[in-house]
Amino acid sequence: MDILKILSRSTKQKNKSVTGKDDTLVKLPSAGTSANPQLYHDATPEGRGKKRKRGEEKVEEDQEHEDEALNFFAAKSTVSKSKAQKKTLAEDAQTNLQSPSSTKPSKLLDEAECRQMLRSHRLKVTLLPSGKTIEKKVKKSKRPKVSKITQxxxxxxxxxxxxxxxxxxxxSTYHISGRMAENLTQQGYKIPTEVQMGSLPLLLHPxxxxxxxxxxxxxxxxxxNIDLLSIAPTGSGKTLAFLxxxxxxxxxxxxxxAQKGGHSLDAIIIAPxxxxxxQIVNEAKKLSLGTGVKVIGMRKGMKIVDSQDAAEEESSSEEEDEDDDEDNPKSKKLSAQPVARADILVTTPGIMLHALSTNTKEHTPLPTVRTLVFDEADVLLDPLFRDQTLGIWESCTNQELRVALWSATMGSNxxxxxxxxxxxxxxxxxxxxNYHIIRLVVGLKDSAIPNITHRLTYxxxxxxKLLALRQLLHPTAKSADATQSLRPPFLVFTQTIPRxxxxxxxxxxxIPAEAGGSSxxxxLHSDLSDTVREQIMSRFRNGEIWILITTDILSRGVDFRGINGVVNYDVPNxxxxxxxxxxxxxxxxxDGGVAVTFYTKxxxxxxxxxxxxxxxxxKQAGKPASEASMQKWLLDALPTPSKEEKKKLKMYGVEARRGGLEKGKEGMGKGKARMQISTKSGYERRLEHNRKGAIQGSRRRERQRVExxxxGGEGESGATGGEDSEWGGIEE
Structure with a gap:
């Protein structure tokens, strides 16, 4: 045996580097599932929220000491009665976790314990005033202003x-279906998130x-008589909470x-x-497996209302529409399509409203719908989708209709x-x-999740920006402060589709060919067909695509559990x-998500x-002010935009990037040309433009010769001269 090899084993650093890599991989979001999906769990003292009489705590301690004094010669395993009760309660909790099929009802908490637990998880449940507007009315005089605010x-x-x-x-407590409880355990749901902790009891058994x-x-x-308005951070399990x-x-x-085999439309879930x-359809199918509940995703041309229901309305106009039906084959195809029978319908507002539209201004009523869910409600009630969403809302004529609005950001408007x-x-x-609107807020309203790292890069x-993004493509790239690097897979957001x-x-x-190259x-953007978009989404989820460039079409609700970070190539609106x-x-x-935002002048x-x-x-993550990425001097130096600037930014984005690759109008072409995403200089782009012009000119002359x-040879003299025969390829 070589003695030098034995002595040199302790000097090798290979094992340390390998373990170091494993430690960094564990911190990445794509490393595996998290044991606890909850975002907040603040430590609270045991006695908080409990009302005690004076000297009661001291008496209990004295009794415990007396019990211990009486059993002075007993073995060390003996404990007091209070400790034994705590131990049995803990054992019962463990047995309940291990046996999900047990139907033993759990002990309900009193008001003090509920208050303590809700505060520790940063849950705030508020009863909103019914029948009155939420906005505060402010008058010019001071006295009415103060009285109005107090009211x-x-x-x-x-x-x-x-x-x-x-x-x-x-x-055990809220008596859900046994089959659905088995589906939850098979999917690995054990600990509820904050939004599930606060919303499910209210929606199941208020x-x-x-x-x-x-x-x-x-x-x-x-x-x-309860409608819910829930505001919870992104990725906190809102989909499961309303399903x-x-x-x-x-x-x-x-x-x-009596008719257990039939399907009637009972719930509508609207997504933007x-x-x-x-994604909601897939999750609903997993949850309703074996229950007999039918879930359908809305498609173009799908019928959701039976023609027999509208027979009385159409009987008066049958004779007038006979000639139109003979000339229009599309109407025959739509009338020949069967009605989609479903219990839960998941749709976008545009497709749904088109299916409900009739020849008149009124929409087809939906009397069987008892539950209406708005996922990403702030977008659905924004001016972009507001008319379509309210039209669907008015079509639901059932008196027992319950409405639930869910989003991570929701303004007072x-x-x-x-x-x-x-x-x-x-x-x-x-x-x-006699109806009530309950608002549930998780954490700080309208704020980002606290378990990701933010970077604002100038x-x-x-x-x-293009050079900075190219640096992120290298797997060995490190940040300026050497704290955490961004590794694929990640998303890149731009302002417009052309960009x-x-x-x-x-x-x-x-990306080098050894790593897969351009594949x-x-x-992904909205101009692509549905099949292409589904293929890209499946490839990205399967790990075949590492970097997905997209617009705000993927910014809401879509769940990618293996994403290591997000790059805002363009500043959000x-x-x-x-x-x-x-x-x-x-x-x-x-943990481990990185959010990088590039910004220019x-x-x-x-x-x-x-x-x-x-x-x-x-601040929510508990980061000290000395380690914060946004220092006070930077916040003070940044200008504050006006309301008009915020409104224009929200509707159109940054003005310099609105045109994308298209030429600007009214003298804005040069400014927008500077906003093009390209590493080519102006001289190179001019040469490329001249080359394309020369090719087009030669093709035009060739067509003229053939003609x-x-x-028969007529017009040869005209072919050699004139404006049409000039070579327009090169610019002087």
Whole structure:
């Protein structure tokens, strides 16, 4: 045996480097599932929220010491009665976790314990004023102003409902379907997130969740008079929170129904994008497996209303439309399509409203729908989708309709619009005023999740952003502070579709062939067909695509659990857009997500809003001020945009990038040319333009020669001269 090899084994650093790599990989969001998906769990003292009499605590301690003194010669394993009771409770909790099929009801918490647990998880449940607007009215005089504010504050009442501690309580306490409980355990759901902890008891069994407050609110018959407005961070499990009550409600009603085999439209879930809608359909199918509940995703041309229901309305106009039906084959195809029978319909607002539209201004009513869910409600009630969403809302004419609005960002204008719409609908249908709107807020409202790392990088110009992005493509790239590097897979967001296409073509050959080459890079936007978009999404989820360049079409709701980070190549149009973009990483409580935002000189007036969101997120994470990425001097130096600038930015984005690759109008061509995503200089682009012009000129002359020869040689003199024969390829 060589003695030098034995002595040199201790000097090798290979094992240390390998372990170091493993430690870094564990911190990445794509390294595996997180044990605890909860975002907040603040430590609270045991005695907080409990009312005790003076000297009661001292008496209990004295009794424990007396018990210990009496058993002085006993073995060390003997404990006091209080400790033994705690031990048995802990053992019972473990057995409940191990046996999910047990139907033993769990002990309900008192109001003090509920308050303590809700505060530790940063849950705030508020009863909103029903029948009155939420916005505060401010008058010019001081005295009425103060009195008005005190009145609106008194109308808000904070509630402390029963929190959901484990998913086993859904079966034992809230009596969900046994088959659905088995589906939850098979999918590995054990610990509920904050939004599930606060919303599921209210939606499944409000009289049990609210306790004594249920009698004051008049909640006696299930969820008959409660609408929920939930605001929770991205990746906190909102989809599962609204799917469990919807599926369970259908299963429970079908047990008492004589026609158990039939399917009638009971719930509608509206999402802003097709990708989010298809994701909700997949999750709903997993949850309703074996329950008999049918879930369908809405497609173009799909019929959801039976023609027999509208026979009376169409009977008067049959004779007038006979000639039109003979000339129009499309109407025959639509009428020949069968009606889609489903219990839950997941759709986008445009497709749904088109299916409900008739020849008149009124839409086809949906009397069987009892649950209406708005996922990403702030976008659905934004001016872009507002008319379509309200049209669907008005079509639901059932008196027992319950509405649930879910989003990570929701302004006061959206809350007031939802409250006024509910009030106007109930007044139009002649319903009583005994209804309540409950708002659930998780953490700090309108803020980013605290478990990701934010970076705001100044790139000066467009070529600077491209160079910075190219550095991130290298797997050995490190950040300036050497804290954490961004590794694929990650998303890249741009402002417009042309910029996404240009960035994709620019980075197409940056990944080496040994690593997969151009197949590891893709672009996704709304101009692509549905099949192409589905293929790109499946390839990205399977790991075949490492870098996906997209627009804000993927910024909301879409769940990519293996994403290591997000790159904002262009500054988001609003603070809400930034929150949803960076929320694609760090899902379900995972750590290690990195959010990189590039900004140039043109973006400086709009960066302060993002910097404030980053500051609030770092405060929630408990980061000290000395280690914060956004220092106070930087926040003070950034300009504050006006309301008009924020409005224009939200609607159109940064003005210099609105045109993308197209030529600008009214003298804006040169400015937009500087915003092109390209590493070529102006001289190189001019030579390329001249080369293309020369090729087009030669092809035009060749066509002219062919036409002259086919015409018998006439006009040869005209072919050699004139404007048409000039060579327009080279610019002087």
């Amino acid at each position: 609106t504050k008194d109308e808000y009442k904070q509630l402390y409902p029963q929190p959901l501690t484990t998913f086993d309580d859904l079966r 009289e049990t969740a609210l306790g004594d407050a249920a009698d004051e609110l008049g909640v006696t018959d299930g969820r008959s 469990i009550p919807v599926v369970n409600g259908i299963v429970q009603r079908r047990r008492n129904d 994008t097709k990708e989010l809608a298809s 959206i809350e007031s619009l939802a409250s006024s719409t509910i009030q106007a609908r109930r007044a139009r249908l002649g319903l009583d005023d 790139a000066a110009t467009e070529p600077g 996404a296409i240009a960035l994709h073509s620019e980075l197409l050959y940056d 590891r890079l893709a672009v 609003s603070g809400a857009a930034y929150i949803h973009r960076v929320g694609r990483t760090g899902r379900a409580g995972r 043109e973006d400086i007036p709009y960066v302060k809003n993002i910097a404030n969101i980053i500051t609030a997120s770092e 002259i020869h086919q015409g």
